[in-house]
Amino acid sequence: LAKTTQPISMDSYEGQEVNITCSHNNIATNDYITWYQQFPSQGPRFIIQGYKTKVTNEVASLFIPADRKSSTLSLPRVSLSDTAVYYCLRGDTGRRALTFGSGTRLQVQP
Amino acid sequence: EAGVTQFPSHSVIEKGQTVTLRCDPISGHDNLYWYRRVMGKEIKFLLHFVKESKQDESGMPNNRFLAERTGGTYSTLKVQPAELEDSGVYFCASSHGGGTGELFFGEGSRLTVL
Numbered sequence: 421l422a423k424t425t426q427p428i429s430m431d432s433y434e435g436q437e438v439n440i441t442c443s444h445n446n447i448a449t450n451d452y453i454t455w456y457q458q459f460p461s462q463g464p465r466f467i468i469q470g471y472k473t474k475v476t477n478e479v480a481s482l483f484i485p486a487d488r489k490s491s492t493l494s495l496p497r498v499s500l501s502d503t504a505v506y507y508c509l510r511g512d513t514g515r516r517a518l519t520f521g522s523g524t525r526l527q528v529q530p
Numbered sequence: 531e532a533g534v535t536q537f538p539s540h541s542v543i544e545k546g547q548t549v550t551l552r553c554d555p556i557s558g559h560d561n562l563y564w565y566r567r568v569m570g571k572e573i574k575f576l577l578h579f580v581k582e583s584k585q586d587e588s589g590m591p592n593n594r595f596l597a598e599r600t601g602g603t604y605s606t607l608k609v610q611p612a613e614l615e616d617s618g619v620y621f622c623a624s625s626h627g628g629g630t631g632e633l634f635f636g637e638g639s640r641l642t643v644l
Binding site: 454461462463464465466469507517518519520521522 | 534563565572573574575578586588589621623631632633634635636637638
C-alpha cells in the first residue's frame, strides 16, 4: 500500500492558521485523500476527506490541486487543544485498508 | 450514540500466553477493522470484516493471530502464543458502508508482552 509524505513536525501559536502539506505523487485514479487526528492514548479521529479541489467542514479545509499529487490540510485559528498528530492517508474507494504514515506532530503553543 | 469500545484497555502477559482483545463496533456498522501500532512503528492495517466475513486479512502478521466476528456484531482478536514483538496498541475501527467515508476508531487496547 502506497504511503504519503508529510512533515514530521510543525509548531504554531494559538490563533494562527496552520497548513500541513502532504505529498502523494503516485496517487491512483481511485484514491481519495483523508486526514485523521490523533491525541495521545486515543484512536485516530476523522477530520476531513476529499478527492479534488476544495472541501471545507466545521473544523478544517482540504485543498487538492488538479494534479492531485499533493494536498493541504488547513486548520484555521488553532488552539492548544489542536496539539496532536495529523495523518494524511490515501485510499482506494474499493478498498478500505488505510495506510498510516508517520504523521505530522503539531505543537500549538500559547 | 456509543462509539467503538475496546476491551481491555491494557493487558500485560508473559511470552507464550494467550490474549483475546474484544471490539464492539458502533451499532449498525457492518464494516469492522483491526489495526495495530507496535512500538516505534506506524499504525498498520490487520484485517477488515464485512459483517461476519473477512473481506481483507492481508495485514495479519502470522498464524498466531486469529480474528473472529461471529454473528457480525462484536469482534475478537486472539494472539496465541504471544511473542515480545506483539507488544503495542491494537485499534479497532468501524464504518457504516464501504468505499469512502470515515472510520470510527476505538481508544485501543495496549498489549504488553513480557
